Amino acid sequence: MNTIQEQWENFKKHVIPHDAPEIQVTSMKQAFYGGASGLLMFLMRLEVDTEAGAQMLEFIRQELKIYWETQ
Numbered sequence: 001m002n003t004i005q006e007q008w009e010n011f012k013k014h015v016i017p018h019d020a021p022e023i024q025v026t027s028m029k030q031a032f033y034g035g036a037s038g039l040l041m042f043l044m045r046l047e048v049d050t051e052a053g054a055q056m057l058e059f060i061r062q063e064l065k066i067y068w069e070t071q
Contacts, residue, residue, distance in 0.1 A: 004036050 008029060016028055039060075046053040 004033070007036075008032050 011032060012025070012029070016025060042060075043057075046056055
């Protein structure tokens, strides 16, 4: 299983400088988990067995894709 903790560790390894101060690491971890929590709350409101739910998931995928392509 690919856990949120594993995703965080991968993010930390590839994004945060190894010499970053602990406050930066802590703040980024809080933001990372905050984003995961926000997405979970959003997804829990979806009716995933419906076409509308599938369309919303595709919308989220596209929104994230556009964000990362413009960074």
